[in-house]
Amino acid sequence: MPLSIGDLIFVCFVGITFAGAIMAVSLKNIFHNALSLALTLLGTAGIFVFLHCEFLGLMQILIYAGAISIAIIFAVMLSPPLSLKPKKRSVTKVLVSLSVSTLTFVTLAYIFIRTPWPISANADAGDFSATHIGEILISRYAFAFELISIVLLVAILGALVIAHEEPGDRRLDPEISLEDERWAS
Amino acid sequence: MNLNLLHISVFANFLAFVVIVFLPKTWVKRSVTVAVSFAGIGALASTILLFRQFSAPAPIEWVIPWLKWNSAQVNVGYYLDTLALVMLTSVCVISFLIQLYSVWYMNEDPAKKRFFGTITFFTWAMISFVVSVNLFASYLFWELIGLASYLLIGFWHEKASARAAAIKAFVMTRFGDLGFMAAVILLIIQVHNTDISFLITQAGSQLGQTQLLIIVGLIFLGVMGKSAQFPLYTWLPDAMEGPTPVSALIHSATMVAAGVFLLVRLFPLIELSSAGMHYICFIGGLSSLLTAILALLERDMKRILAYSTCSQLGFMVMAVGAGTWSGGMFHLLTHAFFKSMLFLLSGYFIFASHHSNDIFDMAKVPLKDKSKLMLALLWIGALALAGLFPLSGFMSKENIFGYLLEHHHYGIYSVALTISFLTAYYTSRMAFVVSRDGHHQMEHHTISKGLNIALRVPVTVLGLVTVAGVWVFFPWLKEFFQLHLELNREFWLNFGITTTVVLTGIGIAYLYFGRKTFSEKGWVGFVPGLDFLIAKKFYLDIFWNAVMQKGVYGLAKAGFWSEAHIVNAAVNNVGYACVRGGKAVTKLQAGEVQRYIVIAVLVIVAVVLYLTFRG
């Protein structure tokens, strides 16, 4: 099966995604991790476009790559310094994690490949447009829509409540945090 | 329309309860307003309902199916015939008046909000009990009434005696409640239906004489607990630890009346068991007599009233047992009004004598410091309780006497006469002593104008009902209660006998307490042994303590032994096994989240693999 131009571009996006994902979990500096996450999200947005979901791809870039990773980067940057020396990885832990995730991957891949998925003959015939999504979202899935709105509201309030620092509760002691190995790996 | 009125009168108090519960803690005044205004609405609705139902005696039935199993069914809803309606109205009205009075009485109490919340809750439970369509639902409300009573007796829970009294009342009535519960269960098993309309029409024919006797006995056990009958009455005098409005509402007019009301409600069923009727009559007479004797020497005004309540309830039970439900019910009705008035007055006199319950302390207060209105009402209440013409108590007692005479129950008649004599004696003793002119100078209390209304209006209304209520409604009452008040020769004979007895009682009381010099014990001091027996309260408290301590403790001990040697041995071994197994497993629990994740993922993968390769 010869590779077309489309295949090449697809493989490029997949490569970006993989590279970002692997860097996001393997690099030691948390700031680099966050940036790699943004890279992965951009790659995923490209994959979304290949799935005919241009709207979702756009949303992915806007919300995920734009807002969420920025929020994480902010959290990282608002926290104490990055210049601390990262602690060495524990070899056992890496081995365990690697073997567990490899085992999971093998299982998943086996299932994905062996299962006879009921693929429809004219898969791309339907209406992928944002208009259609909008219509369904406020008719059939209106309740879920309302629910997710409430979840977001509650999350915002919850985040405020949890992170709110009581005046008398200031236990953030800079001396302790400097000795701390929070930035390890 | 009528159904709506019924809804209003039932749920007004409940609504007030809910609102008060959800009001902020600091809104004390507003919660008082809420309670009183909602109770007022309820009272108004029930009164309108009473007048509307005059002409239409068909019961209002409103039923919702609730529980269903096999062939048995339990409904909730209303069954409001004239009997329930009369009770409903009196409960609503008295409850409203007493809540109004509480505005004065509880004015300085910091926990007013809790008080009004509980009292509205109680009123709702009581009303629901009265109008309930089904005996099972009635039983539930019966328990709620008990709970509310417990909360209100122990309202001043800082006082150890109040706590003890609350627990005593709760435990003693629980004894009886067990019987009621067993009766309801038996009825469900035997006749598969506990609807009141069914019980009073058809259930009797489906039950054998023995079954009937057992059921009647069990129901009456519940009545003995709630209506404070021998030998379970000891909780009632102690219940006077609660605030006075509570004593007036719960322990004279409504809750303790619930027992008698239940008897009257199920009268067509109970009537079928003649052995049961004899038993009821006997217990009623005995409690009435014993508690009347106990009241002879009592110095605490509220306790005198409590004993007289016990005694009058016993009188009603005796009347019902003798076969006249209408006699019991009518007396219950008139008694509710004048007894709650007397309790409210006792609250005033306790206030006037600087928080002493002792009637001889009240005697020390100069006459000019006691309100004339209150004294007059006290006398009206006392004479009504004694049963003197033309007050309401006379009518209801006369009705019972008339029935007893007509049906030739001479034994019961003479017992009733004795009770009547004792009642006349101790109530007029109380009234004579309280209305004495003392010389003990005390600083004078003043009551602000608004509070004065809250104090005077309820007692005056109750006093008016006591004097005139029966005469206003006489034709209707006569028809409904089938009063035995024909103006024939027997009536005049009866009238002569009872009035003589009552006047004798009052006269003797005057001799000992009405004149310049007076003794504290009166003639009772001259009867050998009686003095002592009264002081020991017929050993009943001691008996119950023994039952509680020896019996319950023995039971508990037996339970403890079997627990230690049978249950525990088994449980312990299982426990040890668990502990050992657990210790082995703890090694997995490092407390690190990531280790848990590894385990969880491995398990999920294993399950997925199993599911994939299985088929």
Place this chain on the structure above:
Amino acid sequence: MIYNQLTPYLLVSAVLFCAGLYGIIERRSLIGILIAAELILNAANINFLAFGRFMDVDKAIGQIYAIFVIGLAAAEVAVGLSIVIMIHRKFKSINVEKLVKLKG
């Protein structure tokens, strides 16, 4: 035409998922774990969209699921980050190996 088949997408999502899993198990920093969780959510999104495209359903449904996942991810990050701040305040550390209050 690789991109017109279902399986490649599923495999990509599997790789993303496993990378996320690795991160969750291995990382010591709470923020690192949060990042790994985002990877897993993305893997799920790819699956939703892929099945939505290739199976015989309304084409909007898969996308709507993905939108909800994005919404939930936003909520999760908001709450998660505030929890990180909170934990830091309480334990003076966001190293999960030190947060062993549940130790048996």
